[in-house]
Amino acid sequence: MDVLFTSAAAVSVMLLAYASVCDLRCREISDTPWRFISSVGVLAVGLTALRDGAGVLPVTASVSALFIFGCLTVDKHPLIMAAISVLFPLSAYLTGADAWAMQVSLSPVFVVLFYVLYLSGAVTGGADAKCLMSLSIMFPASFGPLFSGHADPGITGFLFPPPVQVLFMSCLITVVAGGAWILYKRGGLALPLSSDYRIPIEEARRSHVWVMEDVSEGRIVRTDRSEDRDGVCDRLEAYGAEDVLVSPMFPFIVPITVSVAVLLLTGCPFIS
Numbered sequence: 001m002d003v004l005f006t007s008a009a010a011v012s013v014m015l016l017a018y019a020s021v022c023d024l025r026c027r028e029i030s031d032t033p034w035r036f037i038s039s040v041g042v043l044a045v046g047l048t049a050l051r052d053g054a055g056v057l058p059v060t061a062s063v064s065a066l067f068i069f070g071c072l073t074v075d076k077h078p079l080i081m082a083a084i085s086v087l088f089p090l091s092a093y094l095t096g097a098d099a100w101a102m103q104v105s106l107s108p109v110f111v112v113l114f115y116v117l118y119l120s121g122a123v124t125g126g127a128d129a130k131c132l133m134s135l136s137i138m139f140p141a142s143f144g145p146l147f148s149g150h151a152d153p154g155i156t157g158f159l160f161p162p163p164v165q166v167l168f169m170s171c172l173i174t175v176v177a178g179g180a181w182i183l184y185k186r187g188g189l190a191l192p193l194s195s196d197y198r199i200p201i202e203e204a205r206r207s208h209v210w211v212m213e214d215v216s217e218g219r220i221v222r223t224d225r226s227e228d229r230d231g232v233c234d235r236l237e238a239y240g241a242e243d244v245l246v247s248p249m250f251p252f253i254v255p256i257t258v259s260v261a262v263l264l265l266t267g268c269p270f271i272s
Contacts, residue, residue, distance in 0.1 A: 008044035023251040034134040041138030058104040061088040103141035111134040145267030173255035209246035
């Protein structure tokens, strides 16, 4: 067991658990967990590099990833940050860095990647994107099972570092668990296939859902996800409606937390 890696990973899991509770309760999470996770990641990389004599490149890359993360969370100079991020893997390649240092040098690139996924809508929640960006700094390199520390990745491991594996696993958990929840709320499989279902308006007011209907020009119409849930419910009740079409707000931080815990126990699948 790698004590340094285990300690950093344990702190990260505790912070993720806290964020999961916030996500379940109110679907709102402050930036505090992500700042701590990314900072712990930089500290862990620095101490590991010092212990193993890995040089300054991994430390510089990790610190830069933290800086890029801070800039991108406030949408500051994204193109410049993207340009800076590619300098580190290029430097690692030109200097013949080992596998661990090479993966750490890619952490700024994956911070930018998750930011791009957020802008494109592939990752819909701001907190979800920040979580994945912070995990790119905390877990930049492949690791073995049972907190055994970093391990040499296979070729695929460079393309699919731990944060990307966490994203894939989280999506799978969301599809399975979310699909089961939607089938339960819809009373079984029915056409058309979608994530929408109908619930009483009073239930919608106290549930974590997106309201998919509104009143317009004297009739109820289908709409995109509305941020003004209570206002829409008021208009629907004034119209005389008793139920409303909704789409669930899935707490994506929860499957991310589960995925991280599973990976820490089983190890990354793409290691040599």
